[in-house]
Amino acid sequence: MEHTQSFKFFNRGPSPAVRLIFFSLLSLLLLFVDARYKYLEFARGVIAIPVQSLQHLTILPGELWQKAGTFLTAQSTLIGDNAQLRQQHILDAAQLQQLQTLQAENLHLHNLFQVQQEASYPMHLAKIAYAGHDIFNRKLLLTRDERSNVLAGQVVIDDRGVVGQVTRVYPLLNEVTLITDKDHAVPVQVLRNGLRAIAFGSGDLSELSLRYMPISSDVQEGDTLVTSGIDGTYPPGLPVATVSRIERDPAYPFARIRCTPIAGVDKHRQLLILTGLPDLPKRPQAVPEAPAGQPKKSSRKNP
């Protein structure tokens, strides 16, 4: 076999260099198109079906191991857990009562100010299938339920706060970009005083930063940041991060503000997807503004 192969000298097709150039150009083209446009999402979805079902196979042993572990857990731990959860439940119920009073009060106040009331949003539990393998680009992939209408752009939370945002929807899985991702930004508000800001991911799983905040801005260490809701993507009031460190160096125009995400960005097996986006009032049309601009010009001319 080793020797017969050398006789196939004449029908080997194009030389390796030609092939390399061809496939490199093809890859570069794909890279360019994928980075700039959305044309390849369909092809990606088609390839994803077999690939992601294979990936399910790779996490199967781990899941079986976990299941065996829980199966063999001693009853005492279960009893302990149960008691602890019961206590937690009582505490939560007490807080929930307060919440109901607060909600009623809030509704009342909203009615007083005649502001539209933000409804609570339908959500849907999804399991983490696996996390992305690129250390700089941690995407989470969640299992997808056929019945739920998950769309790209919807917000993913855990029991404590915002985890990320659905960025791509595959036939079998949903891809989630974490709030700590380098490219990701969340519009936030400081809970204490309502100051608006934007929290950027740092690429590090345990850190966010508030950029472009002047040195004099009223942010203190320990402040809680919640979503402001003015972007129309994130519903208002979800906890995002706490301010952990502030450096105010007079040499720079902006303060360096580091925050720690409140949600367990890298912790859970299950997350919640908020499947209903808030209905924003429609953006005012540009057309009525144009005639409004003309009288201004004329008014300028007049004097």
Add this chain to the structure above:
Amino acid sequence: MSTHFPKDQEFLLPASRTFIGASLFVALMLDWLPWQGIWLALKPDFTALVLLYWCTHKPYRVGIGVAWVVGILADVADASLLGQHALAYSVLAFGGIVLHRRVQMFDLRQQTLQIFPLLLLAYAVYAAVHWQMRGYIAWEYFIGSVVSALLWPPLTILLQALRRPRANSGQL
């Protein structure tokens, strides 16, 4: 060692299409295991290594086209930009094919030194794409290339052992 036949000259079973496919499949599955934390940074690129093995040992069976297709699969699985792994694996396969005679002449230690630059080149492709997208160079990518290169001898020994005829080893 110099009078000894080079490793690849010993009698090996012809590599069947199934065996090549299965080895690539296993490598992809190893890459897709849920790696976490420090292990993710240290994770060797099994697929790249197996591709490189076949490109240096059977350059006319596994070439740049196969490498490209495998790269596309890896891209989809990682949710990275489409074409990133494909480009890296194509370059790697080309390097493997160009160097295949030289690599087969050497023993494992020297082979490792020969293939390390190739792996470095493949990881440089990832880093370059990352740099174009994010605007800074991520040196942590290169840790993986060192670990991958260190994994070359055991992987070669394993694949050679699998390709050796069974009955012989028992009688000798």
